[in-house]
Amino acid sequence: MGEEIKVIVFKLGTEEYGIEVEKVQTIERLMPITRVPKTYAFVKGVINLRGVVIPVIDLRGRFNLPEVEPTEQTRIIIVAVNEMQVGFIVDSASDVVDLNSDSIDLPPEVVGGIKAKYLRGVAKLSEDRLLVMLNLAEVLNKSEIVQLEGLEE
Amino acid sequence: MDMNQYLSMFIDESNDHLQSLNENMLQLESSPDDLGIVQVIFRSAHTLKGMAATMGFEDLASLTHQMENVLDLVRNEKLTMQDYIFDTLFKSLDALESMVQDIVQGGEGKADVSSIVASLQAIERGEGAAAASSGSTPVQETSTPAAEGIELDEFQFSVLNQSIAEGHQVVYIQVRLRDDCQLKAVRAYMVFELLERAGEIVKTFPDVQEIEQGEFEQGFSLYFITQKDAGDLQSQILNISEVDTAQVITLDHESLEQMAMRSTAAAETAAGLAAAPESPAVSLQPVKASESVTPAPKPQAKASGTPAPSRTIRVDIERLDVLMNLFSELLIDRSRLEQLAHDAKNQELTDTVEHMSRVSSDLQNIVLKLRMVPVDTVFNRFPRMVRDLAKSLDKKIDLVITGAETELDRTVIDEIGDPLVHLLRNSVDHGIEPTADRIAAGKDETGTVNLRAFHSGNHVFIEIEDDGRGIIRENIIRSAISKGVVTEDQAAAMSDSEAHQLLFAPGFSTAEKISDVSGRGVGLDVVKSKINALGGNVTIYSTPGKGTNFSVQLPLTLSIIAAMLIKMGSEKFAIPLSSIVETGIVKQGQIRTVHGIRMIPFRDSHIPIISLSKVFNISDFDETEEIETEIVVIRKGERLAALAIDDFIGQSEIVLKSLGKYLPAVQGVSGATILGDGQVALILDPNAFIK
Numbered sequence: 034m035g036e037e038i039k040v041i042v043f044k045l046g047t048e049e050y051g052i053e054v055e056k057v058q059t060i061e062r063l064m065p066i067t068r069v070p071k072t073y074a075f076v077k078g079v080i081n082l083r084g085v086v087i088p089v090i091d092l093r094g095r096f097n098l099p100e101v102e103p104t105e106q107t108r109i110i111i112v113a114v115n116e117m118q119v120g121f122i123v124d125s126a127s128d129v130v131d132l133n134s135d136s137i138d139l140p141p142e143v144v145g146g147i148k149a150k151y152l153r154g155v156a157k158l159s160e161d162r163l164l165v166m167l168n169l170a171e172v173l174n175k176s177e178i179v180q181l182e183g184l185e186e
Numbered sequence: 187m188d189m190n191q192y193l194s195m196f197i198d199e200s201n202d203h204l205q206s207l208n209e210n211m212l213q214l215e216s217s218p219d220d221l222g223i224v225q226v227i228f229r230s231a232h233t234l235k236g237m238a239a240t241m242g243f244e245d246l247a248s249l250t251h252q253m254e255n256v257l258d259l260v261r262n263e264k265l266t267m268q269d270y271i272f273d274t275l276f277k278s279l280d281a282l283e284s285m286v287q288d289i290v291q292g293g294e295g296k297a298d299v300s301s302i303v304a305s306l307q308a309i310e311r312g313e314g315a316a317a318a319s320s321g322s323t324p325v326q327e328t329s330t331p332a333a334e335g336i337e338l339d340e341f342q343f344s345v346l347n348q349s350i351a352e353g354h355q356v357v358y359i360q361v362r363l364r365d366d367c368q369l370k371a372v373r374a375y376m377v378f379e380l381l382e383r384a385g386e387i388v389k390t391f392p393d394v395q396e397i398e399q400g401e402f403e404q405g406f407s408l409y410f411i412t413q414k415d416a417g418d419l420q421s422q423i424l425n426i427s428e429v430d431t432a433q434v435i436t437l438d439h440e441s442l443e444q445m446a447m448r449s450t451a452a453a454e455t456a457a458g459l460a461a462a463p464e465s466p467a468v469s470l471q472p473v474k475a476s477e478s479v480t481p482a483p484k485p486q487a488k489a490s491g492t493p494a495p496s497r498t499i500r501v502d503i504e505r506l507d508v509l510m511n512l513f514s515e516l517l518i519d520r521s522r523l524e525q526l527a528h529d530a531k532n533q534e535l536t537d538t539v540e541h542m543s544r545v546s547s548d549l550q551n552i553v554l555k556l557r558m559v560p561v562d563t564v565f566n567r568f569p570r571m572v573r574d575l576a577k578s579l580d581k582k583i584d585l586v587i588t589g590a591e592t593e594l595d596r597t598v599i600d601e602i603g604d605p606l607v608h609l610l611r612n613s614v615d616h617g618i619e620p621t622a623d624r625i626a627a628g629k630d631e632t633g634t635v636n637l638r639a640f641h642s643g644n645h646v647f648i649e650i651e652d653d654g655r656g657i658i659r660e661n662i663i664r665s666a667i668s669k670g671v672v673t674e675d676q677a678a679a680m681s682d683s684e685a686h687q688l689l690f691a692p693g694f695s696t697a698e699k700i701s702d703v704s705g706r707g708v709g710l711d712v713v714k715s716k717i718n719a720l721g722g723n724v725t726i727y728s729t730p731g732k733g734t735n736f737s738v739q740l741p742l743t744l745s746i747i748a749a750m751l752i753k754m755g756s757e758k759f760a761i762p763l764s765s766i767v768e769t770g771i772v773k774q775g776q777i778r779t780v781h782g783i784r785m786i787p788f789r790d791s792h793i794p795i796i797s798l799s800k801v802f803n804i805s806d807f808d809e810t811e812e813i814e815t816e817i818v819v820i821r822k823g824e825r826l827a828a829l830a831i832d833d834f835i836g837q838s839e840i841v842l843k844s845l846g847k848y849l850p851a852v853q854g855v856s857g858a859t860i861l862g863d864g865q866v867a868l869i870l871d872p873n874a875f876i877k
Contacts, residue, residue: 069855079868
C-alpha cells in the first residue's frame with residue numbers, strides 16, 4: 034500500500050497539475066513583480082513576499098506553453114525545494130486533494146506539451162479527471178535550463 | 187551528570203583561554219623575564235585544566251597539567267624560559283587547540299599527546315632539574331607555596347651553628363613531590379632514609395610523624411647536617427621516583443641566622459626564605475625577593491581585566507541576525523509610513539512618523555553596533571602565525587598591530603580572515619627579505635610588518651605594510667608577459683602602479699618557487715575577488731627597496747547601505763552612494779562619439795556615457811529622445827563613467843537582500859531591496875558597468 038499524500042491542484046490551460054502540499058509554502062494572488070533584466074525569458078522577475086525577495090517564473094513559459102494575460106484567477110504558488118524559494122505563476126489554484134501514491138501511474142511521453150522528465154506521474158482522480166504530478170526538482174533544475182538557453186541562441 | 191548544556195560554554199571559554207595563552211606566550215617570548223606574564227599564563231592553563239577535567243576531557247586535562255608543571259617551575263624561578271621550552275609550549279597549545287576543535291565538531295577531544303607530554307616532562311624533570319642544579323650556585327630560590335619557614339628552637343639553632351663551626355655542612359633541603367604522586371608517605375620515607383645514611387636530620391617541617399603519615403602538601407623541608415656535597419645530595423634525592431624538585435642549599439652562619447630569624451618572624455616571609463649560600467650580602471636578598479614579588483600585582487590587575495572587561499553577555503549570533511532581519515522589516519514599513527504621511531498631509535500623522543523615524547534611526551545605529559566586532563577577533567591569531575612563519579623561513583619579523591579595536595560588521599569579519607592571512611603570508615614570505623639580504627642592504631635585520639586598521643568615512647581600512655624589498659617592476663612585468671597575462675606592448679605602456687596591480691591578475695604568482703608559505707598556486711587574485719565581493723577594494727603601494735603596502739578598503743556593514751534611488755520609466759533602481767561621484771545633466775549635443783564609444787566631457791576629461799535603458803532593455807524610457815539627460819557619474823577605482831537615467835527619486839538607506847538562489851548572477855545587478863511602497867527595486871552594481 035502506498036502512502037496517503039495531500040496535493041495542491043492548479044491549472045495551466047485546461048490541464049490540472051499537482052504539487053505535494055509540503056513543498057508549497059503559500060499561494061498568493063498576483064502582486065507587482067519587479068522585472069529582472071538579462072535573465073531567462075520565463076523568469077518574470079522578483080516579488081516581495083513579506084520582506085523576502087523571491088524570484089517568480091511563469092510556469093507556462095517554463096514548459097514552452099503559450100503565455101496568457103493574467104486574470105482574476107491567476108495565482109503565484111510559492112514552493113521551496115532544495116532551500117530555493119521560487120514562485121510559479123499559474124492560471125488558477127483551486128483545490129487540495131488526497132491521493133494514494135499507488136494511484137500515480139508513470140507519465141506518458143508528453144502531456145499537454147510538457148516533457149515527461151518534468152512529470153512525476155499521472156493520477157486518476159475520477160473517471161474523467163486526470164491530475165499531472167510535477168517533478169519539482171527537474172522543473173527547477175538550472176543546469177538543464179542553461180542547456181536550453183544555449184540551444185535557443 | 188549531563189554535561190551537554192555546559193559544552194558550548196566550555197568551548198567558548200576554552201577558546202578564550204587558548205587565545206589568551208597564545209597572546210601571553212608571545213608576550214613572554216619577547217620579555218622572558220617577566221614573571222607576571224608567567225603568572226597569567228599559569229592561571230589560564232590552570233583554569234583550562236580544571237574545566238577540561240570537569241568535562242571529562244582527559245587528554246586535554248593531562249596535557250594542560252604538564253604545561254602547568256613546567257610553568258610552575260618557571261614561575262617559581264626554578265626554570266628559565268628558553269627557546270626550546272617556548273617551542274614545546276607552543277606545540278602544546280596547538281595540540282590543545284586541535285583538541286578543542288575536535289570537541290567543537292562533536293568529537294571526544296582525544297588526541298595522542300604522549301610525545302608532547304613526554305617532552306614537557308623532559309623539560310620539567312631532566313632538563314628542569316639540570317637547570318636547577320647547575321644554577322644552584324647562585325640560586326635565588328623562592329620557596330614553593332607549600333613550604334613555610336621552619337621554626338628552629340634555640341637548641342636546634344645552636345646545634346646547627348656549632349656544626350658549621352666544626353666544619354660540617356649544614357644544608358636546608360626542600361623537597362617537592364609530583365602533584366600526581368600517589369604514595370606521598372612512602373616517597374618521603376625514601377628521602378629520609380637516603381638522608382639518614384648520609385648525615386643527620388635536625389628538624390623537619392612538617393613534623394616527622396606527620397610526614398610519615400602523608401599529612402603534608404606536595405612538599406616538605408628540613409635542616410640536615412652532612413659531610414656530603416650539596417649537588418650530590420640533590421641528584422640523589424631527585425633519583426627517587428615521583429620527586430618533583432629538590433633544592434639543597436648550603437648554609438653558613440649568616441644565612442642560617444637570617445633564615446632562623448625570618449622563619450620565626452612570619453610565614454609571609456616564606457618568599458624570603460631563599461638563602462643564597464655564596465652571597466654574604468644579607469641586604470641583597472630582601473631586595474631580590476621583593477623584585478620577584480612586585481611584578482605580580484600588575485599582571486594580576488591585568489588578568490582580572492581580561493576575563494571580565496565589561497558587563498557583557500554572550501548572545502547567539504543567529505539571534506542577532508533575526509533581530510537584524512526584523513529591523514529591516516521595520517525600516518521598510520517606516521519608509522512606507524513616511525510616504526503615506528506625506529500623501530495624507532495630516533500634520534499629526536506627519537509629526538508622529540517623523541518622531542518614529544528619528545527613533546528608528548537611533549535603533550538602527552544600535553542594531554548595527556550590536557553586530558560590530560572589533561577586528562581584533564581576526565587579528566589575534568596573526569602574531570602567532572607570523573611568529574611561526576618567520577621561524578620556518580628563518581627570518582626575524584616583528585608584527586606591529588595597531589587599531590585592533592576598530593570595529594567591523596560581523597559578516598565582514600567572518601569573510602576577511604582568509605584574505606588577510608594570505609596578504610600577511612605574502613608579506614612575510616615575499617615582502618621581507620632573508621636576514622642576510624637585509625643586512626647587506628643596510629637594514630635592520632629584524633623586518634617589520636605593520637598591520638593597521640582604522641576608520642575613514644563609511645569605510646574601514648586595513649593596511650598591511652612591510653619594510654621589505656618592495657615590488658620590482660621588471661620582475662612583475664617579465665613574469666606577467668611569460669604567463670600571458672599582458673602583452674609586451676601593454677606592459678611597456680603601464681605606469682608603475684598599474685604594473686603593481688598586475689599582482690592581482692588571475693593566473694599570476696610572482697613566487698619563483700612554490701614555497702610552503704605562499705605561492706601555492708592560489709594567487710592574490712583570489713584575495714582581490716574576495717574583497718571585491720565584500721564591496722571592498724585592495725590597492726598596492728610599493729617603493730622598491732623600502733617596502734610594500736597593501737591597503738584593503740572595506741564597507742562598515744553589508745546589510746544596510748546608503749543609496750540613490752533612480753527611475754527608469756516605470757522601473758526603479760538603487761545605486762550605492764559609495765560609488766557615485768556626482769550627479770548632473772548633459773545635453774544631447776554634448777555627447778560625442780570617439781572610436782564608436784559615446785563620451786561626455788566631465789571636469790577636465792571625457793568619460794564614457796552608458797545607456798542604462800539599452801543595457802537593461804528598458805522599454806518605456808529612452809534617453810536619446812530627451813534633449814537633456816540626467817546622469818549619474820559612477821566610479822570603479824580611478825575610472826569613471828556616466829549612466830544615463832530617467833530621473834532621480836532621492837537618497838535612502840536601503841536594506842540589502844539577495845535575489846534568491848534560483849536566479850543566476852545578473853550582470854550589473856548586485857542584489858535587491860524593498861522600497862517604501864513594498865515593491866522590490868534592484869541594486870545596481872556599478873563595477874559591472876566599467877570594464
